[in-house]
Amino acid sequence: MEAARLHEYTEEMDQALQIDDVDEPTVSEPTDVIVEVTGAGWCQTDNHIIEGMWTEYVDQTLPMTLGHENAGIVREVGDLVDTVDVGDPVICHPVQTCGVCRPCRLGEDMYCEHSVFNGLTTDGGFAEYLHTSDRATIPLPAGVDPTEIAPHADAGITAYHAAKKAVAELNPGDTAVVIGIGGLGHIGLQCLQAMSAATIVAVDLKQEALELAADLGADETVDSSDEDVADAIASITDEVGAQQVLDFVGRDETTALAPDITAAGGDHHIIGYGGMITEPAQALVNGEFAFRGTLVGQYTELQELVALVDRGDVTLHTDHYSLDEVNTVAERLEHGEIEGRAVIEP
């Protein structure tokens, strides 16, 4: 089958991945599931992987098929698989977990002590077929198209996971700021909207992104190419600040907003990455705020997100590409030329 594989770390996105002919995966363990991939979302993290930014944190063996946002149709299952059947449309949680370590037993899939991560530490789904397991597949409700929903496998649950943590701290009258209305941000905004009654402020430097935010229900928008973000948030919140900030960008200049826009006791959630946090310890003490990291989300959170999609509470803005266009997608994303989410159809 065809698979888009990374052979060498590079900054050159136009020659990032190579379309190789590889063997189709087959079931070897009784809990294995083979999925025919109908949609595979392209993520900013794919660019980061290509650049070699993850080598410091995880072990990677190249060549590797990228792609961690997969959905499709089950084609083969091991003997012990009960959750899905051949022919079922499914979305794939990106992490394949052991199910028996303490984090797994707590429901904390992301902290599994024996996990592999599609397209990051094992072959992913920019390919015709994906080798995964019963613990990583969720059957879709009737009417939900796996090709269309694919980006929820990572962009979706990551945004949902952060939004859920924020919602737990938000009361009516409070303010949530969403920085970056891109692939993840536009989902996070809708999750906040569906699950809280907070005032939602969208911050972006592109006009189209702010228009999308307004369409999706943002109460206020701030154009950071033009306005001082701290002043704008102070004005919207009567100088109190935002109780929760979801930073889907994670650059130096967005993390630096925290002390000025976060209310006392509030959180600045780090979801996007690439930049640094550089802050005096005293600033966190004085404002009693937190920088909280966000790493994807649990299997059960992906179930919850599928429920939101099924209710019509979250819609995705996607564009579709064929497998041999992966490098075009990589390049466009690098230049900020993709609105919403690009989906590869292998």
Place this chain on the structure above:
Amino acid sequence: MEAARLHEYTEEMDQALQIDDVDEPTVSEPTDVIVEVTGAGWCQTDNHIIEGMWTEYVDQTLPMTLGHENAGIVREVGDLVDTVDVGDPVICHPVQTCGVCRPCRLGEDMYCEHSVFNGLTTDGGFAEYLHTSDRATIPLPAGVDPTEIAPHADAGITAYHAAKKAVAELNPGDTAVVIGIGGLGHIGLQCLQAMSAATIVAVDLKQEALELAADLGADETVDSSDEDVADAIASITDEVGAQQVLDFVGRDETTALAPDITAAGGDHHIIGYGGMITEPAQALVNGEFAFRGTLVGQYTELQELVALVDRGDVTLHTDHYSLDEVNTVAERLEHGEIEGRAVIEP
């Protein structure tokens, strides 16, 4: 009366404060309380105030009497005061709050929109008498000596507040790391001990501090002058990391430990300050940990800490000084020559 006042910001601790003769405070509002100060703890924050480190965060008018850890005997009360009577031994919460803004109504005293902070934004208790209010005084149970307990007014509740947040996340089998077994750290360690069944690891670079930690119940001690802290924590926790880290130091080198010693999903609490947090956003994402600021604690938390003291669960290690020794104390603390907490007896 005599009061130790700051006239000018300085790095010279041996001439930091000046003993001035000032008017005794009197009741002007019906909720005012005048306390004869019998003990006033000296805090690292006093050094930071003297150096001018707080001018960026709060408004200060010099000269100002420092001292935010006060306890003593009530000498005068306003007409509407019900919580305490003349003659009562009390401990004074350092923040005088309005009681009617939304944070006050939520019990979040530290976020009061109209507060003043003893010895930081208004005259404090390195003086014979302190002007405070009914909302900032807590009567002491019989047998608790106000002079002895004074440092709990700030060192105590700050440590308690951080420990309480940590305890909420700690299960038996989990690990809590306490960095810095000084004035606050030795209290925080005892609070963790009293309120959780986690494994407690004390980290310090002084042998006497580690001995104190072991006496107070630390399960493990790590000498950071000699051992690699990350290696030590990895070994103690079977490579999982510590679920909760209480950083009572807050220097560059202690905040930098976070990604290496914090377990996935864990928190690095910033309590001490002075240094920087400098970390790639990606590190927080990869480890899904948080840097959480800690700002003193609520009035009700000081009540809870007094209950712990009354039970015998928390003891203070103090040395006592007269008012004219304040600069000696400031200098000794600057050079790390004070174990436990220095208490001024004005």
Place this chain on the structure above:
Amino acid sequence: MEAARLHEYTEEMDQALQIDDVDEPTVSEPTDVIVEVTGAGWCQTDNHIIEGMWTEYVDQTLPMTLGHENAGIVREVGDLVDTVDVGDPVICHPVQTCGVCRPCRLGEDMYCEHSVFNGLTTDGGFAEYLHTSDRATIPLPAGVDPTEIAPHADAGITAYHAAKKAVAELNPGDTAVVIGIGGLGHIGLQCLQAMSAATIVAVDLKQEALELAADLGADETVDSSDEDVADAIASITDEVGAQQVLDFVGRDETTALAPDITAAGGDHHIIGYGGMITEPAQALVNGEFAFRGTLVGQYTELQELVALVDRGDVTLHTDHYSLDEVNTVAERLEHGEIEGRAVIEP
């Protein structure tokens, strides 16, 4: 001024209250506030008070002016009042609190150790003027009519308080059941709708109530005059049960639904009352569910509800009556002839 007062406990609602001429209240304490009442909601609890159902729980001195759901215009304030000014439109939290006991300091107004409750333990607002305090008044945003919003002072926050507790436990895909779509229930339903993405099931035995529920956004309705409620919930939830049940009725037959309709780990919130809970301890063990009582709500929750109203997320269905119609209202409510909420305009 005119006031509708209870002179004697009675089951005869047509002669429940007497319109008396009494002295207008005036400011005596520096924190007092006098409100000209423009709207005062009539509550099922007023009927219960008239029947003497509260004598076992609280001290009451008759004659007493009833009315605990009040809003209007501030007419006089004490010297220390900062929260409101003469002329401000306000809604009145029904409980006047001391502000200094530990529950007050925690923000738990309802547990205040020195409170009085309008129309339950002190004179209420079925009168031209109400004597209350700064801690019990909330200024209204521009455009919110105090007459229209009055029932939120008790019906509203009680429903909101229960809904907020439920929302904290509800994930997308979960089910919340609202039993009784009357004065409180129709508010609770809207709060759930605004603050969660759970499936909402409305249960009532009147067709108009179920139509109102559907209009307000209920996902499913169950006509308990016709359908077996347990069967209906089982079918809606794939036999799992509802994670949260809000029982705004509180009769024997509604509390008895708990073991059959509540999911494992779920809660049956007791908001309405009048009936008994009669259940084997074993049923709670087997289903690990809880019966959780709900007593009005905090001052800060009334602030949050006002924010919801201001956003347009919660609307009230009210009918208006003059002060001399109080007994007509009492009788109609007794016979289930009032949809939404009756508001007295003194």
Place this chain on the structure above:
Amino acid sequence: MEAARLHEYTEEMDQALQIDDVDEPTVSEPTDVIVEVTGAGWCQTDNHIIEGMWTEYVDQTLPMTLGHENAGIVREVGDLVDTVDVGDPVICHPVQTCGVCRPCRLGEDMYCEHSVFNGLTTDGGFAEYLHTSDRATIPLPAGVDPTEIAPHADAGITAYHAAKKAVAELNPGDTAVVIGIGGLGHIGLQCLQAMSAATIVAVDLKQEALELAADLGADETVDSSDEDVADAIASITDEVGAQQVLDFVGRDETTALAPDITAAGGDHHIIGYGGMITEPAQALVNGEFAFRGTLVGQYTELQELVALVDRGDVTLHTDHYSLDEVNTVAERLEHGEIEGRAVIEP
């Protein structure tokens, strides 16, 4: 092998179970584990099962080997078992779970949609060997004797689970009441002691039980054969009531204490059962308290309890019996003649 089996429901405890000769269990599924039982605790629930009290709640096929508190040595494992090896000392969680349903994925083992419960819905461990699974076995730390620890498999985690819920609500200065210092209660008390700094009040009608409670660290004891419990709690708590009540008895007279001994906002945890809850809905509203059911505890909670045992924070008071003494044990427990916990050694 020999197994103590229930053939018929009966009130006659002296002829409750029959020692039968049955086939030894063997591995049939790849996740199966066969444990040689060295200790099996006898539980009040065994008496309730014998009386037929569970037939209304679960499906049972007689004859059935009872025994749900098992520990021993692993003797055989299926091909996919990674958590334990042959020869390992283990404690067995009483519930064998599927691992893939949503409750299992959330870590909520007790709500597993496909579980079997040892000695309740499938054969248990009053036998030489127990057939269980990898998801239900926890290896023991060196030095922890499986025979001695067996009762923690159910008595232990049930008490721990309730205590953990209580601890989350308890602050220093608060009061926790433990009703019934028997097999579960004496464990629950130690868990509260290890994980909170609340004042602990033990209530029992037997002097020896109260002495045990005092030895284990209860701050106060109340002899309910002699004192009015409500008066005693009022006096201990300055009329505030207990924030958390753990009712390990669950009879009519203990559940009836709730409105009189529970503080506003508090919980009365139902752990023991057999009696009824009979309370006006109004009582729960007036006191805003909850009756919360408790059903055993999660696998991860059993891990946490093992950690407590390993720390020396929880000790068990046990007496040991041979398999053919089961009916003697059943009878003695029925008559309240067993202190601590009886352990069968098959």
